[in-house]
Amino acid sequence: MSSTPTTAVRREHSTVVVGARSTVVALLLTVALLVGLVLGVSVGSTFVPPGQVWSIVAGHLLGRAPAPGTPDLIVWQLRVPRALLAAVVGAGLGLVGSAVQALVRNPLADPYLLGVSSGASLGAVAVIVLGAGTGGLLGLGLSTGAFLGALGAFALVWALARRGNGFSPLRLVLTGVGIGQFLAGLTSYLVLRTSDEQQTRGVLFWLMGSLNGAQWSVVVLPAVAVVLGFVVLQARARALNALLVGDETAAGLGVDVTRLRRELLVVTSVLTGVLVAVSGAIGFVGLMVPHVCRLVVGGDHRRLLPISALAGAVLLVVVDILARIALDQQEVPIGVVTALIGAPTLLYLLDRRLERS
Amino acid sequence: MRIAVEDLVVSFSGRAVVCGVDVVAEPGEIVGLVGPNGSGKTTVLRTIYRHLRPAAGRVLLDGRDIRKLNPSRAARHVAALPQERGTDFELSVREVVAMGRTPYKRAFSGDDTSDRDIIATALEQVGMVDHGGRPFSALSGGERQRVLLARALAQQPDVLVLDEPTNHLDMRHQIELLALLRAQRRTTVITLHDLNAAASLCDRLHVLRDGVVVASGAPRVVLxxxxxxxxxxxxxxxxxxxxxxxxxxxxxxxxxxxxxxxx
Incomplete structure (x- = not known):
């Protein structure tokens, strides 16, 4: 018992270190996000200096009449909504990725594991190929089709994976993967049926994920969904931790596991559906971001969820800049860039981690 | 607190695996469930910590049906140490033990000073106080088991429910763990494969076979x-x-x- 004072000191010390570290990380990410947003608005086919960006944005926010002209149009109507959409979609994917990995207790899970994105793709492709919607590419008709497809896939997974009231992680994964493959098959069939090259390109762009459709009207709904989703998930952060150890442990801690899984399934699926509806299935963000964040701040969901959301936002804002400036004449689909950057990064980090342990 | 399992029936897809079991643990008493594999010991424990729903019968906590309590409230009285180990998750030892505070916390609330003291005390009781910052996944099987026990202690329960807690522990740590349980003097329901450990630890034993209690009483009388x-x-x-x-x-x-x- 003579060692008690020292132990107490050591304990306080390391608790403070972990807490301080995640606060620092959160601050750094916030700064990076702000810088990224400004850069994202500056950079493009026409460069707008950051100073001018600030004054235009500040003008709009403060309700001062903006100086009309091309810079105002480019900044306020095109690039600000696009940069914000990148941040919103990235935050959502990071958040959903962390939650889904806890939901199915599998670190290889990502937001698209449960088939929702395949349903969205099928819905979107159906709109493009069958011409069911009159909206232009990535217009309203497309997003609606995608969201309906996502809901359809979610309903299928819900109906087929259910046993009684509950969902076992394994059944969820198997059902999700199976339905995802089935819907992807239907999508491929639709694409093959079309002979129009322009349509095929449009479909490909959609399947890869793209932020081309960004306008103010498109940003609002996903932003609200991400904020609500974050609040709902963060409120369950302790329960998510318990779920990592196992269903029995969680039950013993007073968590209603059956209900929690149902809630998580609904929240993550709806959120994924909304995100995919506005941006297509941008890959790797939802898988990679939670992993990287766990390496930095640990696996406690009370810290992991907000940090994943911030990091996802930063990542997509930066990647969107790269996707727009990488090729001279043409924009690269953002999903191509996330895969090219994401996969090696993930492999490198995991390898380093294996070596450390 | 007193825990009483009354005429418990649990069935899986129509087949009863526990049929009419009664178990009572008086306040401060350590009650052991022993029996061969598949005799229903773990199933009885699982209904006590509300992982399984009984088909018939009740689990009473000081006379109140545990199913009628709200789950968090029940978890403040009854803590469980199930056999599951989870996958490799990146939580520190201290974060795992902090889970024990879950039933006491509202959404969005962090750990306060008293939580941190409770967590440190629990770690100290299992001899892991110097390992709070280590990743749980880097621990040996025995260390993990002790940390998970600390998690249950951090729940500050009146009743401990332990499923084979000495599994994976070497002899010394088995004995330390049993001594710790004895010193706690908390109402405890425990399953043990090691009958000699059960005979030395438990005030009373219930012997199960095929989902039925076939003998009950002091170890000396039963064994x-x-x-x-x-x-x-x-x-x-x-x-x-x-x-x-x-x-x-x-x-x-x-x-x-x-x-x-x-x-």
Missing amino acids: TVDLLAEVFGVHAAVVEHPLTGDPLIAFDHNTPAESATIS
Whole structure:
């Protein structure tokens, strides 16, 4: 018992270190996000200096009449909504990725594991190929089709994976993967049926994920969904931790596991559906971001969820800049860039981690 | 607190695996469930910590049906140490123990000073206080088990429910863990494969076979040569432990019970 004072000191010390570290990380990410947003608005086919960006944005926010002209149009109507959409979609994917990995207790899970994105793709492709919607590419008709497809896939997974009231992680994964493959098959069939090259390109762009459709009207709904989703998930952060150890442990801690899984399934699926509806299935963000964040701040969901959301936002804002400036004449689909950057990064980090342990 | 399992029936897809079990643990009493594999011990425990819903019968906590309590409230009284280990998750030892505070916390609330003290005390009790910052995944099997026990202690429960807590522990840590449980003097329901450990730790034993309690009472009364042969299928002598005076079961590792009785 003579060692008690020292132990107490050591304990306080390391608790403070972990807490301080995640606060620092959160601050750094916030700064990076702000810088990224400004850069994202500056950079493009026409460069707008950051100073001018600030004054235009500040003008709009403060309700001062903006100086009309091309810079105002480019900044306020095109690039600000696009940069914000990148941040919103990235935050959502990071958040959903962390939650889904806890939901199915599998670190290889990502937001698209449960088939929702395949349903969205099928819905979107159906709109493009069958011409069911009159909206232009990535217009309203497309997003609606995608969201309906996502809901359809979610309903299928819900109906087929259910046993009684509950969902076992394994059944969820198997059902999700199976339905995802089935819907992807239907999508491929639709694409093959079309002979129009322009349509095929449009479909490909959609399947890869793209932020081309960004306008103010498109940003609002996903932003609200991400904020609500974050609040709902963060409120369950302790329960998510318990779920990592196992269903029995969680039950013993007073968590209603059956209900929690149902809630998580609904929240993550709806959120994924909304995100995919506005941006297509941008890959790797939802898988990679939670992993990287766990390496930095640990696996406690009370810290992991907000940090994943911030990091996802930063990542997509930066990647969107790269996707727009990488090729001279043409924009690269953002999903191509996330895969090219994401996969090696993930492999490198995991390898380093294996070596450390 | 007193915990009473009354006429418990649990069935999986129509088949009853526990049929009419009664178990009582008086305040401060350590009650052991023993029996061969598949006899229903773990199933009984799972209904006590509300992982399983009984088909019939009740679990009473000081006379109140545990199913009628709200789950968090019940978890403040009853803490469980199930056998599951989870996958490799990146939580520190301290974060795992902090889970024990879950039933006391509202959404969005962090750990306050008193939570941190409770967590540190729990770690100290299992001898892991110097390991709070280590990743749980880097621990040995025995260390993990002790951390998970600390998690249950951090729940500050009136009743501990432990499913084979000495599994994966070496001899020294087994004995330390049993001594810790004895010193706690908390109402405890425990399953143990090691009958000698059960005989030394428990105030009372319930012997289960095929989902039914076939014998109950003090270890000295219950653990007889005949019962060991009939229920466990082993040939053994029961003697007095030379150091402690507890019943000591000396197994005959050469002959199973049937051939011994035939010869």
